[in-house]
Amino acid sequence: xxxxxxxxxxxxxxxxxxxxxxxxxxxxxxxxxxxxxxxxxxxxxxxxxxxxxxxxxxxxxxxxxxxxxxxxxxxxxxxxxxxxxxxxxxxxxxxxxxxxxxxxxxxxxxxxxx
Amino acid sequence: xxxxxxxxxxxxxxxxxxxxxxxxxxxxxxxxxxxxxxxxxxxxxxxxxxxxxxxxxxxxxxxxxxxxxxxxxxxxxxxxxxxxxxxxxxxxxxxxxxxxxxxxxxxxxxxxxxxx
Numbered sequence: 001x002x003x004x005x006x007x008x009x010x011x012x013x014x015x016x017x018x019x020x021x022x023x024x025x026x027x028x029x030x031x032x033x034x035x036x037x038x039x040x041x042x043x044x045x046x047x048x049x050x051x052x053x054x055x056x057x058x059x060x061x062x063x064x065x066x067x068x069x070x071x072x073x074x075x076x077x078x079x080x081x082x083x084x085x086x087x088x089x090x091x092x093x094x095x096x097x098x099x100x101x102x103x104x105x106x107x108x109x110x111x112x113x114x
Numbered sequence: 115x116x117x118x119x120x121x122x123x124x125x126x127x128x129x130x131x132x133x134x135x136x137x138x139x140x141x142x143x144x145x146x147x148x149x150x151x152x153x154x155x156x157x158x159x160x161x162x163x164x165x166x167x168x169x170x171x172x173x174x175x176x177x178x179x180x181x182x183x184x185x186x187x188x189x190x191x192x193x194x195x196x197x198x199x200x201x202x203x204x205x206x207x208x209x210x211x212x213x214x215x216x217x218x219x220x221x222x223x224x225x226x227x228x229x230x
Contacts, residue, residue: 004157031215042120042203042220043158055210056217091157100146100165100207101215105157 002026006092006106014114018080021109023092025073029104030097031055032069034077037089037108049075050097079111087113116142120204120221127194128229135189135224137204144206147180147187152201152223161202162189194228201225 005024013019025032030051035043046065047057052072060067064083069075079086089108095101119138127133137147145166150158164171164180164187171178177190187206191198201223210216 033217035220040222042118042222045217045219048217050214055214093157095215097215098213100163100209102148102160102163103150103158103218105159107155107157 004092004094004104004106006090006109008109009107010110010112012112012114013082015084016081018078019082019111020079021077021090021092021111023075023077023106025075025092025094026104028096029094030072031095031101032075033093033095033103034067034075035091035093037091039088043091046077082111082113084113087111116140116219118142118204118206118219118221120202121224122222124225124227126227126229129195131194133191133194133198133226133228135202135204135226137187137189137206137221139185139206142185142206143182143208145208146206147178148205148207148218149178149187149189150203150205150220152203158203158220191226194226196228196230199226199228 032049034046037043046060047067048055049069067077091108093103093105117140148163149161152158164178175192179188203223204221205218
């Protein structure tokens, strides 16, 4: 079974530039999560989708971050304009979505903002 | 607001010993608690889940306890090996009112270093 795919794995940009990350969850998984993980910290939930609807985006800095999940499958997370403090690993995870569910994570996209 | 605390200092132990990691939570009533392992440069990987009505759960050399009165979970690795060196994350959890998985909030993780 294929895992959660993310791209790009690494991205370096200047502040005020924009960047987009892509995630393809495990087939059949209804729930998709985007987490931000700053070095030395635990993953912080940015946004959660159930199918193609947003369940929770309370921690998403909406003035610069946006995310969408097309047709309830792939998802894109965009940052525009980027700030230095956005340097982090962006992790995508998916789960079946019903009841108690373990999360399956991708390898993450490491962003460095200069 | 919900708060999850794990030992922020790294835990260094000798190979063969038992490692014990702590996860405390406040302002939260989880029905489950999940533990994940994260290696450098990789995404977290699920290890174990324990339910609120379970006192203890075992899987090979891993043991997890869940005390809802103390609001604490302990994660034990017996006969530890250098390959167990990683960061371990806990995530107290409760499915949402619609029966969906809901969100998982993670602690900051504890880094375990097992020396040969």
